[in-house]
Amino acid sequence: MITVDDFNFENKKALIRVDFNVPLDEEGNITDTTRIEAAKPTILKILEDGGSAILMSHLGRPKNEEEEFSLSQICSTVSEIIGVEVNFVDNCVGDKVTQAAQDLEMGKILLLENLRYHSEETAGDEEFAKQLSTLGDIYVNDAFGTAHRAHASTTVVAQFFPDAKCYGYLLAKEIESLDRVLNNSEKPVLAILGGSKVSSKITVIENILDKVDEMIIGGGMAFTFIKAQGGQIGNSICEDDKMDLALDILKQAKEKGVQIHIPVDVIAADDFANDANTKVSDITAIEDGWQGLDAGPASRENFDAVVKRAKTILWNGPLGVFEMETFAGGTIALGHSIAESTQNGAFSLVGGGDSVAAVKQFGFDSKVSYVSTGGGAMLEMLEGKTLPGIAAIKA
Numbered sequence: 001m002i003t004v005d006d007f008n009f010e011n012k013k014a015l016i017r018v019d020f021n022v023p024l025d026e027e028g029n030i031t032d033t034t035r036i037e038a039a040k041p042t043i044l045k046i047l048e049d050g051g052s053a054i055l056m057s058h059l060g061r062p063k064n065e066e067e068e069f070s071l072s073q074i075c076s077t078v079s080e081i082i083g084v085e086v087n088f089v090d091n092c093v094g095d096k097v098t099q100a101a102q103d104l105e106m107g108k109i110l111l112l113e114n115l116r117y118h119s120e121e122t123a124g125d126e127e128f129a130k131q132l133s134t135l136g137d138i139y140v141n142d143a144f145g146t147a148h149r150a151h152a153s154t155t156v157v158a159q160f161f162p163d164a165k166c167y168g169y170l171l172a173k174e175i176e177s178l179d180r181v182l183n184n185s186e187k188p189v190l191a192i193l194g195g196s197k198v199s200s201k202i203t204v205i206e207n208i209l210d211k212v213d214e215m216i217i218g219g220g221m222a223f224t225f226i227k228a229q230g231g232q233i234g235n236s237i238c239e240d241d242k243m244d245l246a247l248d249i250l251k252q253a254k255e256k257g258v259q260i261h262i263p264v265d266v267i268a269a270d271d272f273a274n275d276a277n278t279k280v281s282d283i284t285a286i287e288d289g290w291q292g293l294d295a296g297p298a299s300r301e302n303f304d305a306v307v308k309r310a311k312t313i314l315w316n317g318p319l320g321v322f323e324m325e326t327f328a329g330g331t332i333a334l335g336h337s338i339a340e341s342t343q344n345g346a347f348s349l350v351g352g353g354d355s356v357a358a359v360k361q362f363g364f365d366s367k368v369s370y371v372s373t374g375g376g377a378m379l380e381m382l383e384g385k386t387l388p389g390i391a392a393i394k395a
Helices: 034-049 071-082 095-103 119-123 126-133 156-160 169-182 202-208 219-228 240-256 297-308 329-343 353-361 375-382 388-394
Strands: 013-017 052-056 086-089 109-112 138-141 165-167 189-193 214-217 259-261 265-269 278-282 291-295 312-316 347-350
Touching: 013 034, 034 052, 034 071, 034 169, 071 086, 071 109, 086 095, 095 109, 119 126, 126 156, 138 156, 138 388, 156 388, 165 169, 165 388, 169 312, 169 347, 169 375, 169 388, 189 202, 189 297, 202 240, 202 375, 214 219, 214 297, 219 240, 240 259, 259 297, 265 297, 291 297, 291 329, 297 329, 312 329, 312 375, 329 347, 329 353, 347 353
Parallel strands: 013 052, 013 138, 052 109, 086 109, 138 165, 189 214, 189 312, 214 259, 312 347
Antiparallel strands: 265 278, 265 291
């Protein structure tokens, strides 16, 4: 794997694809700086070598260059986090940008305007990628969050740097962590899959059944498995058209010797609301008018034992509607179990938007081995797909 450590950037301009698609509040303030902090080591390595950094990213999904999607509003925060003043140019291609890149002194940083102000970016336009490529001497991809997109700046641009392209530290760490779970794991390996829909995790489940020893299926998707086996789930979420598939997954798991664990009880509510009436219910006998919104106490205890015996843990998806305090207990309990197991030597990888939000919200992000920065990209890697942004560096 070719990384920034394989290059000396002295007197070189690094064109770096970062993922600064950060969440902003109504005033344009960044509410979570994780992605900027994650890019910092790569940027500093380049500057400390005596090179300069030209950063390119997208922000949101603009249609007509709306101001709310301008990267200018994050410039001061990037400067603060990196500890070096960041210059900004209000486009990413064109004469003005070319001049700004040429004038950039070594040790300095230039942030380009939102790539998605140009439709050519998402179209993977070769001419647009070529224009971007003229700005730097070495291409660095450090944006795992967009590595599953064959866009101009994530994939196509790499072909213009046949002998001068590499992964940044963040992207390399993402690849290594996922590889450690999927291909080089210490057994027993446990996958915890939550979230609301089986349909969004089918390919993941099928791909990792050969690689895990045990699997916890929680969250809303558990009800499809329960109903498929004849359980009464009340008003709980269920994908009726995926019940046959759920039974097939259970059959495959049995054939492969993989133990599947599904909640045995739930915190049921009479409304999808934080202040709803609640009660603990057997997951196979939820009354009509009630819905399961979190894993119950017996399930939490069962899952704790499963987590404690694992040596490699993958967690993707919460066990309940953790955004509501009333239904966050199962996810918090799972976080404590994983943190304890990690402290005792297990390798734990957390990924996927909701699980990452949960570990941050409840303070587990520093208590697990690695928190992935890419939701869709991570899922596609778990599905066994080759990500175009990663393949482009190897080409």
